[in-house]
Amino acid sequence: MIKLAADVEKCEGYANCVIAASEFYDIDDDGKVQLMQTVADENDREKLAEAVRSCPTAAIWLEDE
Template sequence: MIRLTVDLELCEGYGNCVFEADDYCELTEDGVVRLVRPDVAAADLQRVELAVSSCPVSALQLEST
């Protein structure tokens, strides 16, 4: 299983992750990312990898569980 995680101390609310994978990430009223679905489906992995790599402050990570 692949899991999406976020380091809230790094997140600056750019929203690139939301643009790439809005069914996994959303921005809160405070302007930081909130994970909607942390467990990544195999069919979505490439798109979520793009969301992770698009973060300019590297706040998102993928982990194997």
């Protein structure tokens, strides 16, 4: 399993994570990242890694469980 993490204070609302993995990330009404799920299967690692790489503020990251 992969654990998703986010620092909403770092988020500037670019939404690149949403474009890469919309079932895991969204942007709330304040323009900050919102985790739609907090864990994911290994099958989603590539998609999630792309979301992390695409974040210009490094506001999201992955942790192995």
